[in-house]
Amino acid sequence: MTLSDAELAQQPIAYWTDVAHKEILAFIRRELAELGMSQPQYWTLRHLSVNDLSEDGEGRTVEELTEAMRDYLAPQDDLVPDTEDLVVRGWLTRDATTGRLTITEAGEAGRRRVKDHVPAVRAKIHDGINARDYVTTIKVLRRMMRNVGGAGRAE
Numbered sequence: 001m002t003l004s005d006a007e008l009a010q011q012p013i014a015y016w017t018d019v020a021h022k023e024i025l026a027f028i029r030r031e032l033a034e035l036g037m038s039q040p041q042y043w044t045l046r047h048l049s050v051n052d053l054s055e056d057g058e059g060r061t062v063e064e065l066t067e068a069m070r071d072y073l074a075p076q077d078d079l080v081p082d083t084e085d086l087v088v089r090g091w092l093t094r095d096a097t098t099g100r101l102t103i104t105e106a107g108e109a110g111r112r113r114v115k116d117h118v119p120a121v122r123a124k125i126h127d128g129i130n131a132r133d134y135v136t137t138i139k140v141l142r143r144m145m146r147n148v149g150g151a152g153r154a155e
Contacts, residue, residue, distance in 0.1 A: 013144060024125060025074070031121045035114050040077045041086055043069055045111035048092070048103040052111065059100035 003011070029039050037045075047068055050057040060068070062079050073079075083101055086092040091107030094100070103111070126134065145151065 017141070027125065028121060031117070031124075032114060035117060037110065037114055038082055040069070040073060040079055040082045042111070042114050043072070044079065044083060044086065044101075045091065045103055045107055045114075048101060049108055049111050051108065052115070054103075057102070059095065059102035061099045061101070065101070 025039075032039050032042055044065055046052040047065055048054050048057075048059060054060075062083055065083070066073065066079050069079075083092060083094075086107060087094055087101070089106070091104055091110055092101045093104055095102075
């Protein structure tokens with residue numbers, strides 16, 4: 001069913017942002033699964049790589065990683081089994097004393113492989129959407145968040 005602009009203007013934003021979030025997240029997670037990695041595992045590798053989000057390469061504990069990712073981990077995400085799987089694969093090592101996890105060369109190669117695939121995933125999501133429409137969408141969503149007392153993220 002195709003809705004008119006007038007009908008679309010009456011649609012509930014909370015419903016559509018929730019549906020969009022779930023659909024896009026599920027798509028991204030399927031794409032990563034095809035590459036042999038969960039999204040939380042990819043984020044973990046990114047947080048531990050000095051070529052990505054780690055400033056010092058000193059490693060982090062599962063608790064520190066969970067805290068660093070608290071804004072985007074889904075309720076069902078559990079870094080304990082995800083990181084254990086990466087240790088078993090040889091992509092991470094765990095310090096027996098501190099529990100700090102560090103990325104290995106194999107883990108760095110896996111992170112790079114997925115990172116190289118990210119532009120193709122983004123292109124699928126953005127197919128048929130020009131940059132102007134995308135920017136407008138983000139600006140509108142940020143304004144709505146500010147309208148309801150949210151931060152709307154950094155300007």
